[in-house]
Amino acid sequence: MIAIYPGSFDPITNGHLDLIQRGSRMFDRLIVSILRNDAKQALFSVDDRMEMLREVVAVYPNVTVDSFEGLLVEHAAAQGASVLLRGIRAISDYEYELQMALMNRRLAPGLETVFMMANESYSFISSRLVKEVFGLGGDINGLVPPSVEERLRRRMANTKRKAQS
Ligand code: PNS
Secondary structure (H helix, E strand, C coil): CHHHHHEECCCCHHHHHHHHHHHHCCCEEEEEEECCCCCCCCCCHHHHHHHHHHHCCCCCCEEEEECCCHHHHHHHHHCCCCCCEEEEECCCHHHHHHHHHHHHHHCCCCCCEEEEEEEECCCCCCCHHHHHHCCCCCCCCEECCCHHHHHHHHHHHHHHHHHCC
């Protein structure tokens, strides 16, 4: 069974990674798919996000990383996936996830969305908050993989350098 774990992953957090690890045990193949969305202002380019993801999923032989444009259900069909994997952290995620799952089911009735509850240690983490806290000088140790923290440090240093010149 092939599953797709779609998202923005800007950047990947330990919450995403926990889901990937658990998903890799549930499915024969798990494809982590990054949405290419020019309308959404991202901190990292899709190529950078793919690189970061590939570094951290390298330990799971049945996990691969790709990107997609357009409808998720079409990408899933092209990959031969029968499952969409999504994580739910809190009740506040539920409404958005329900809407997406029902819309995707309408578009592709044979594609099942499977939800996994986030690990309680990571249920407060989001990419948005990680970027905000890091940008304001807060400690994000343990919230993202060390390689991602390093990239965030370099990215912020570059941004500051550009702002000063
Ligand atoms: O991590 P995110 O940003 O919450 O992920 C959202 C994502 C990428 C899963 C969603 O925006 C998506 O699937 N976009 C692709 C376009 C699409 O298929 N839209 C209809 C889905 S209901």
